Amino acid sequence: MLSDSAYVQRMMKDVQQLPPEAAAGKEKLYRKFLESDFKLTSREGAVADWAAKQTYIALGNMMTAAALIGIDSCPMEGFEQDPINRILREEGINDGGSFHLVNMVAFGYRVRDPRPKTRRDIGDIVSWVV
Incomplete structure (x- = not known):
């Protein structure tokens, strides 16, 4: 790009x-x-890598907006691109030329509550600069 x-x-x-x-x-x-x-x-591929990272801004906003209205979501990055790109071409969603799939997100409603999350202490992962 x-x-x-x-x-x-x-x-x-x-x-x-x-x-x-x-x-x-x-x-x-x-x-x-x-x-x-x-x-x-x-560097070869750096612009494409940067552009792919930009999709996470929209992805995060979609997931936050969905959560605000009670819809769960799950981001996905580990998927087989070729079969999914084939389906997108067959359905006329993507011609395979201008865009390529870098992540996906599923939206829906949970069947049961998830187990509690475990997280590292924020002090272990964030450095505050003042």
Whole structure:
């Protein structure tokens, strides 16, 4: 998803409806982010890895919103991509060209209450910077 990709250009032109000069400025900033700020263009696959990580922002928001209305959810990352991508293509959900599956989430209602969670002490995993 490089700054000059057809996808990014379509988003700026058709979705965000940016004037050409604003789109050019945004593309320049995005290129700087990719190349200099995070050096994502220096390693094969780094841009795709970064883009996949961005999906977790939406995933977390969907799961939180579902929980607020009483719907349980379960994120999944360990799945066989090829069979699922085949189903998505067959159902016309994804053509397999522009997007690829990196995670999934199931929504539903629990049959029984889960066992209590065990967690590490927050002090063992968080460093507070003041």
